[in-house]
Amino acid sequence: MEQIISNIRSFNRFYTSHIGLLNQQFLDSPYSLTEVRILYEIGAHENITAQHICDLLNLDKGYVSRLLNSFLKKDIIQKMKCEDDARSLIITLSDKGQQLLHELQTKSDKQIASFENKLGTEEKSMLINSMRTIQNLLSKDYNNSMLAKEVTFREGLKPGDIGYLIYLHGLLYARESGYSLQFEGYVAKTFYDFLGSYSEADDRVWLAEYNQQIIGCIAIVHHNSEEAQLRWFLTHPIFRGTGIGKRLLNVALEYCKERDYSNIFLLTTSIQERAISMYKKAGFVQTHAVESTQWGKPLYEERFDLKLI
Incomplete structure (x- = not known):
């Protein structure tokens, strides 16, 4: 058990440093990694609420609310009433928000390309397969049927x-x-x-x-x-x-x-x-x-x- 914990901590230190997660701003932008993740989830879902964002990212509701209000003031997001539930607000990206997310994703793509360009074809395949395995094994609802889907x-x-x-x-x-x-x-x-x-x-x-x-x-x-x-x-x-x-x-x-x-x-x-x-x-x-x-x-x-x- 101690060896597993040590190995996971070692990997976490390497990975967070390697892709710059320790920097206060993400990819030299004014935004933190958490803020960018929230923007990504809003862009990836047609009908998403604040509660859904909290559930997806395992974040405190009050913290998410403050970040969303900040985005709203900067005209990055829009809120509208949900047709099925008047108590809920659907969150979408504004035109400005879509442009911002596109710019951040372009920077992220270039960063990833700089990593993978150093690797050969088999090494890239090994990297992707290993990442997929880590994602499956550490999923909160993991069972071996998740791995079986990749067979x-x-x-x-x-x-x-x-x-x-x-x-x-x-x-x-x-x-x-x-x-x-x-x-x-x-x-x-x-x-x-x-x-x-x-x-x-x-x-x-x-x-x-x-x-x-x-x-x-x-x-x-x-x-x-x-x-x-x-x-x-x-x-x-x-x-x-x-x-x-x-x-x-x-x-x-x-x-x-x-x-x-x-x-x-x-x-x-x-x-x-x-x-x-x-x-x-x-x-x-x-x-x-x-x-x-x-x-x-x-x-x-x-x-x-x-x-x-």
Whole structure:
């Protein structure tokens, strides 16, 4: 906890200094950052009230009222009665206010451009993705479904995918199931065998990505015209419960139906209770189980089958 707090404070000190938030005036204008944020919110919303501004920016109502009165005296904003509620006043920018906001945004754009011009394409992408993640994680109504909205899906393999999938399996299964390092070797061997006979026509891999990193996967491996194997089904813990795993599983099973497979099977262990629950809901039935000790854990090796025809 102390390390997290220290890191956040360090980032805050760097960021506020880097973009000039410690200056009393914003971008060498007569206005503070708070005043500019209020102007921006007024410009961004067609029907905004003082209370709405307070809620958006988490500001004291009296403080906002004083700033709005100052803007009104300078002919920067206008107030008019709300048609739906006579007690509320709708706030809009005057022509002068619109011009002021445009000038400030132009200055801000130039400042941002001076930062990002120093970065390459991949560095810019990393910066934007990191900012989006920070925004989602620190949102007052955060839940992992917010991150899930940023997830993209793709079919097929690219260089580096297999290596990252081996890493994810080794990391997550050690952390969650207590598997030994030998499990990672086993996963590496299964992917080695897969690539040795991989056929784009018959085999399929689907991946879910967040910030261009793989956070979910599933594969269908062709065995013969009647049967295929479901393999390497995995969802990163942060994204579980968001429907991503279910979507991957459904896509894989739909593909099997399109290929007219009569049977789909998978091999797992009794420790994988969450995944097994999903398999059972999809219609898989356990057809074999044998007691074993694998990867440093006593467990049952299990086979599940799903009859499609």
